[in-house]
Amino acid sequence: MEETASPQPENGFLLIASLLVLSTMMVIVSFYLSAVSQDVRVGRIVDTSPQAYYLAEAGIQEAYWKLANDVAYQTSFETNPSWSQTFTRSDTLIPGSSYTVSIENTGLAEATITATSTIAVRDAVSQRVVRANAFKALSPIPTVGIAAFAKGELYGAGSNVSATGGDFFSNGDIDLNFFSSWTTDQDALAVADVAVSVSSSLTAANTYDQSNPPPPLPIEMPQVDFDSADPLSFKSRADQTYTANEFKTLLKDFPVTTLSGITYVTGNADIKKGTTLTVNGALVSDGSINIGNGFAASGNPATVLVNKTQLFPSGLIAKNDVTIGGFSADVDVAGLIYAGGELRIQDGIFQNVTLDVVGGIIAQDIDVLVAWQPITITHNQTNINEALGEPVFSQVLLTSHWEEQY
Numbered sequence: 377m378e379e380t381a382s383p384q385p386e387n388g389f390l391l392i393a394s395l396l397v398l399s400t401m402m403v404i405v406s407f408y409l410s411a412v413s414q415d416v417r418v419g420r421i422v423d424t425s426p427q428a429y430y431l432a433e434a435g436i437q438e439a440y441w442k443l444a445n446d447v448a449y450q451t452s453f454e455t456n457p458s459w460s461q462t463f464t465r466s467d468t469l470i471p472g473s474s475y476t477v478s479i480e481n482t483g484l485a486e487a488t489i490t491a492t493s494t495i496a497v498r499d500a501v502s503q504r505v506v507r508a509n510a511f512k513a514l515s516p517i518p519t520v521g522i523a524a525f526a527k528g529e530l531y532g533a534g535s536n537v538s539a540t541g542g543d544f545f546s547n548g549d550i551d552l553n554f555f556s557s558w559t560t561d562q563d564a565l566a567v568a569d570v571a572v573s574v575s576s577s578l579t580a581a582n583t584y585d586q587s588n589p590p591p592p593l594p595i596e597m598p599q600v601d602f603d604s605a606d607p608l609s610f611k612s613r614a615d616q617t618y619t620a621n622e623f624k625t626l627l628k629d630f631p632v633t634t635l636s637g638i639t640y641v642t643g644n645a646d647i648k649k650g651t652t653l654t655v656n657g658a659l660v661s662d663g664s665i666n667i668g669n670g671f672a673a674s675g676n677p678a679t680v681l682v683n684k685t686q687l688f689p690s691g692l693i694a695k696n697d698v699t700i701g702g703f704s705a706d707v708d709v710a711g712l713i714y715a716g717g718e719l720r721i722q723d724g725i726f727q728n729v730t731l732d733v734v735g736g737i738i739a740q741d742i743d744v745l746v747a748w749q750p751i752t753i754t755h756n757q758t759n760i761n762e763a764l765g766e767p768v769f770s771q772v773l774l775t776s777h778w779e780e781q782y
Contacts, residue, residue: 425502427470428493429779432506435465435475435491436774443479443487443510444772453772454485454514472496484596485512489774509776511716511740515596518764519545519738523560523755527597528741530566532556532576535721535744535751542736542755544580547594552576556744562755565592598738599770600714602662602695608765610660610693614640620663627651635659637688645694649703650674654681657688658711658763664697665715668705668729677704677728684710684734689763691735695773698739701729701747708732710756712763715739717775723747735759740775 442449452459459481466474475493482488487510495502519525523542530546533553539560544550550566552558556576564570564580569587572578585591603611611617615636618626620643627633627647636656644663647653649672659665659682668678684690690711692698697717700707706728712735713719719739723729723746731751736759744751 425504427473428495428502428504429506431469431473431475431493431495432491432504432779434469435477435493436489436506436508436777438465439477439479439489439491440508440510440772440774443512449479453479453481453487453510454512457481457483457486459487470495479510485514486510504779506777506779508774508778510772510774511597512772513597513599513716513770515598516766518598518757518761519595519736520757521562521755522595522736523562523753524737524742525595525597526739526742530742532558532744534723534746534748536748537744537751537753539753540755542753545592545595550578550585552578554746567592567594597740598764600693600716600764602660602771604771610638610658611640611662614638614660615657615688616640617642620644620646627653636685646670647678647680648672648674649678649705650676652676652679652681654683655690656683656685658682658691658693661694661696663695664699664717665692665694666697666699667701667707669699669702671703677706679706680708682707682709682711684759689765690759691763693763695771696775700731705729705731710734711759713737713739714763716773717741718743721745721747721751723749735763 443453460479462478464474464476473495475491477491479487479489489508489510492505521542522545523539524530524544526546529548530544530550533556535556537558543562544560544564546566549568550564550570553573553576559579561581563582563584564578566585570583570585601609603609606612615638617640620641623641623645631650632652634654638658638660639655641661645659645661645665647667648670649668667680682690682692691713692709693714695716697720698713698715699720701722713733718741719737721729721731721744728749729747730749733753735756737753
């Protein structure tokens with residue numbers, strides 16, 4: 377009988393090895409496909425990220441509109457310090473998208489607005505969070521007898537500030553640190569606390585705060601009508617109006633420039649080193665005013681001279697921030713410095729920053745940082761009153777606009 381050949385061991389090994397190789401390749405391919413799928417998913421989210429950002433911005437702008445124009449929102453915003461409100465919009469601008477906006481008052485006519493947007497991206501979402509602080513000045517009358525007024529905080533670090541004829545006033549704290557020296561021949565008043573570090577000094581006729589009663593009562597920030605249709609608004613009265621780019625081009629083409637009357641800038645007004653700007657009246661911005669705050673090749677400081685005339689209000693007046701320094705700056709103002717946001721004065725350490733004001737300063741917060749040259753404020757109530765005028769209306773201002781990092 378003929379014998380049947382039995383399978384060789386090598387054939388079984390090859391079969392097992394082939395299966396192992398095939399399984400390994402399938403695992404590798406599956407990981408590769410998963411990675412590609414994840415990359416595609418991330419790519420779609422990244423592609424829609426700018427849209428999500430602008431969608432959140434739309435939420436901020438809707439909240440801003442409501443605070444300015446919706447009677448129910450406006451009344452609650454201005455009369456209830458603990459008011460809050462949330463609303464959601466879906467499929468308004470982009471299919472499959474939405475934004476949720478919360479408005480939370482932190483005081484009368486002060487709120488934090490948070491807008492969170494989402495856009496559906498297959499089995500995921502693209503999300504952005506944008507925040508802004510909203511504020512509206514409520515007082516129809518000027519501050520009286522105050523050289524430097526902060527609705528929030530007066531803060532100094534490495535600073536030298538001297539006031540004559542007017543008070544330092546803060547609705548929050550007066551906080552001096554790092555060898556700061558502040559003096560006034562009038563009073564220093566803080567609704568909360570006056571804190572002076574051991575290396576710093578505050579000299580005043582009297583100091584009043586929670587620890588030195590009686591503390592002052594809060595004072596609302598005076599109103600300014602920037603751009604309403606009222607004939608008394610700054611924009612309506614402007615003698616010349618520039619966009620931010622037009623103003624930048626003007627100073628670039630004519631680095632030594634004189635402007636008379638009310639000059640209104642729609643956007644930021646940037647004045648860099650090497651520029652000498654004389655304003656016979658008021659420079660008003662519905663953005664921020666920045667002086668000596670950006671790099672320029674010139675070795676000369678950014679020089680701004682604001683003169684008081686009989687015909688016009690005078691000063692530097694901004695819806696948002698006023699920033700002086702960072703690089704060298706020399707600023708003299710006969711009038712009012714008004715910042716709906718922050719007034720920030722910062723020496724460039726190796727580049728001198730000087731500021732002399734005959735009138736007064738009004739801002740949400742006043743920060744004077746590493747400014748060793750003396751900053752002088754000579755209180756002049758007439759200059760303050762004429763700059764503020766008699767507004768019958770003030771705008772809701774958006775300040776401290778930022779995107780949440782995640």
